[in-house]
Amino acid sequence: MSTRGRWLDYGFLVVGLWLAWMLLFQWAGSEALSPPGATFRRIGEYLGSLQFWTHAAATGLAFFYACLVALIGGLALGFVLGANRLAGQVGEPILSSLYSIPKITLYPVILLVFGLGVSAKVAFGALHGIFPVALFTIGALKNTSPVLLKTARVLRLKPLQTARSVLLPAALPEIVTGLRIGFSTTLLGVLIGELFASDQGLGFILIRAMEAHKVLDIMALTLLLFAFAALANTLLLAAERRMHRR
Amino acid sequence: MTRVRILQLACIGAVILVVELLCRFGIINRFTMIPPSEMVLALADVITTAPWFWSDVSYTLGNLAAAIALSVIGGFLIGLAVHAVPRLRRVLDPIFTSYYSVPTFVLYPLLIVVFGIGPTSLIVLGALFGIVAMIVATVTAIDRIPRVLLKVARVSRLGAVRTALLMKLPAASPHLMTGLRLAVAYSVIGIIAGEFILSTEGIGRRVALAYNNFDNQTMYALLVLILGFAIAVNAMLGAFEQALHRRWYRA
Numbered sequence: 001m002s003t004r005g006r007w008l009d010y011g012f013l014v015v016g017l018w019l020a021w022m023l024l025f026q027w028a029g030s031e032a033l034s035p036p037g038a039t040f041r042r043i044g045e046y047l048g049s050l051q052f053w054t055h056a057a058a059t060g061l062a063f064f065y066a067c068l069v070a071l072i073g074g075l076a077l078g079f080v081l082g083a084n085r086l087a088g089q090v091g092e093p094i095l096s097s098l099y100s101i102p103k104i105t106l107y108p109v110i111l112l113v114f115g116l117g118v119s120a121k122v123a124f125g126a127l128h129g130i131f132p133v134a135l136f137t138i139g140a141l142k143n144t145s146p147v148l149l150k151t152a153r154v155l156r157l158k159p160l161q162t163a164r165s166v167l168l169p170a171a172l173p174e175i176v177t178g179l180r181i182g183f184s185t186t187l188l189g190v191l192i193g194e195l196f197a198s199d200q201g202l203g204f205i206l207i208r209a210m211e212a213h214k215v216l217d218i219m220a221l222t223l224l225l226f227a228f229a230a231l232a233n234t235l236l237l238a239a240e241r242r243m244h245r246r
Numbered sequence: 247m248t249r250v251r252i253l254q255l256a257c258i259g260a261v262i263l264v265v266e267l268l269c270r271f272g273i274i275n276r277f278t279m280i281p282p283s284e285m286v287l288a289l290a291d292v293i294t295t296a297p298w299f300w301s302d303v304s305y306t307l308g309n310l311a312a313a314i315a316l317s318v319i320g321g322f323l324i325g326l327a328v329h330a331v332p333r334l335r336r337v338l339d340p341i342f343t344s345y346y347s348v349p350t351f352v353l354y355p356l357l358i359v360v361f362g363i364g365p366t367s368l369i370v371l372g373a374l375f376g377i378v379a380m381i382v383a384t385v386t387a388i389d390r391i392p393r394v395l396l397k398v399a400r401v402s403r404l405g406a407v408r409t410a411l412l413m414k415l416p417a418a419s420p421h422l423m424t425g426l427r428l429a430v431a432y433s434v435i436g437i438i439a440g441e442f443i444l445s446t447e448g449i450g451r452r453v454a455l456a457y458n459n460f461d462n463q464t465m466y467a468l469l470v471l472i473l474g475f476a477i478a479v480n481a482m483l484g485a486f487e488q489a490l491h492r493r494w495y496r497a
Contacts, residue, residue: 012337032360090253100431101476104439105450105469108457112278184347191349195443196454203352207443210355218355226348233347 034216042220052205059201062118063190066125070186071179074130078137078178079163082171092138099131103189107196121193121201128189129182136178140171173243180236187229280466288467296464298452306437306448309365313372313433318426320373321380325425328381329388345378354440368440368448375436376429383425387418420490427483434476 018036025033034042046052081091107124114120148170152162168175194203202221209217262282268274269281280288292299328335353374357367395417399409441450449468456465 009333009337010340013340016337028360033356086250086253089250090257094254094257097477097480100480101473102435102438104435104442105453105472107442108453108465109279109469111457112462180347184349188349188351192351192439192443195351195354206352206355210358210444213359215356215359218359222352222356225352229348230344233344237343 030215032215034219038216039219039223042216043224046220046224055200055202055205058118059190059194059203062121062193062201063125063187065118065122066129066186066190067183069122069126070129070133070182073126074133074178074182075137075175077130077134078141078175079167081134082138082141083159083163083167088138088142092135095131095135095138099135103127104192104196107193110193111197116197116199121190121198124193125186125190129186132185133175133178133182136181137171137175140174140178141167143174144170173240176236176240176243180233180240183236184229184233187232191225277460277462280462284463285466285470288463289470292464292467302447302449302452305365306441306450309368309448310372310433310437312365312369313376313437314430316369316373317376317429317433318380321377321425321429322384322422324377325381325384325388329385335385342378342382350374351436351439354443358444363444363446368437368445371440372433372436375432379428379432380425383421383428384418387421387425388414390421391417417494420487420494423483423487423490427480427487430483431476431480434479438472 021033021036025035077095081088081095103124106127107120110120110123110127114123144167148166149162152166157166190201191203194201195207198204202225206218206221209221265274265279266281266283269276269279328338351371354367354371357370361367361370391414395413396409399413404412437448438450441448442454445451449472453465453468453472456462456468
């Protein structure tokens with residue numbers, strides 16, 4: 001498809017979303033929704049205020065640590081279960097059913113273990129992110145061509161060497177897919193944690209705006225979070241496509 | 247295959263046993279976690295004695311059924327429409343690829359402002375979680391219908407309705423089933439999470455309430471119930487899905 005056609009499609013999408021927003025606003029009224037113009041002005045105000053950035057930094061810090069834990073833990077788990085056939089057969093169904101449970105119900109347990117604070121948010125975010133990373137890693141390793149493994153054996157590579165110079169490069173594109181999905185689920189986990197119990201962060205100011213019934217603030221924050229998540233996803237998706245092409 | 251099953255059960259059993267022992271020997275204190283055996287007893291106790299149990303369960307299940315119906319039927323119809331209009335499909339494609347990367351849950355405060363605290367905002371939240379999985383699955387399912395089947399239908403002079411019912415629907419069923427399973431899983435997550443954060447009734451709210459009251463017996467009992475329910479539903483639908491896939495894609 002031509003580049004021009006694609007930009008036209010994006011144009012249609014933006015115009016369509018804007019129209020849908022205006023229509024919803026007309027239907028629901030200013031009690032329930034805020035109009036686009038005012039919402040974008042509010043976003044501008046947020047981006048210019050110091051208070052917003054302190055909360056954003058709190059969320060960002062928890063998110064960063066959670067990503068780190070999910071990434072390293074997920075990769076380690078994936079490599080252990082993916083390298084051994086039997087371990088993979090036993091572990092993968094357990095992991096995928098853990099992936100599908102409503103993990104929000106485990107948040108009280110995490111709060112009891114870690115107490116209210118950054119560590120609980122990190123643990124909860126990591127709990128969301130670790131399973132997709134591990135599952136995609138297992139899948140990637142399972143699909144590694146047997147020829148590569150045989151070559152590694154012929155060259156008498158040690159397990160760690162095999163993992164680093166044969167398995168990792170071969171499985172990298174799919175692992176990046178897992179990282180992308182892990183990234184977004186981790187963000188979701190951190191935000192839900194902040195919505196339920198927290199004293200700072202973007203989720204916290206969102207739930208406070210809801211309690212005060214400040215529709216404009218809710219809309220502006222929601223839109224900001226969506227924009228951030230969508231932007232990050234687009235960047236990671238682009239990186240992923242480049243990997244797959246290689 | 248059975249050996250794998252046995253090892254799986256052994257792994258899960260070992261984890262539960264270790265947790266049980268850690269709790270019994272006081273390494274994990276009672277304010278953090280109660281032993282798994284007590285969780286099960288507490289669940290039995292809650293089911294038989296708590297006056298709110300059945301009304302909250304039926305509230306949650308009712309909302310869940312409505313959300314699943316909305317997301318599955320709505321997702322199927324929207325999927326048909328999107329597939330029928332290629333232009334619409336191209337325009338909406340960025341939304342579908344990034345939908346599950348945005349934290350949809352942050353819409354819940356907005357839904358509460360629009361619909362109020364109650365079943366409507368919970369159902370809409372659950373349906374929003376599930377519907378896109380169903381749309382994408384429907385589009386994929388129609389894409390994957392083998393062309394040869396449509397030719398067979400034409401040769402046998404089937405009408406449009408009979409082609410759709412006898413040829414297209416069965417051929418699309420494995421992927422539709424995948425969509426259904428995902429929609430159910432996402433709806434469960436949406437409904438429970440919504441109840442948990444803010445709600446007046448429901449099992450999710452009971453967990454939050456028990457946590458706030460330091461009532462660990464009730465909290466862990468309900469956790470066992472919710473997680474068991476989610477895992478059982480998922481396993482059932484997953485087995486059904488795999489059976490369908492096997493039937494259609496026998497190598």
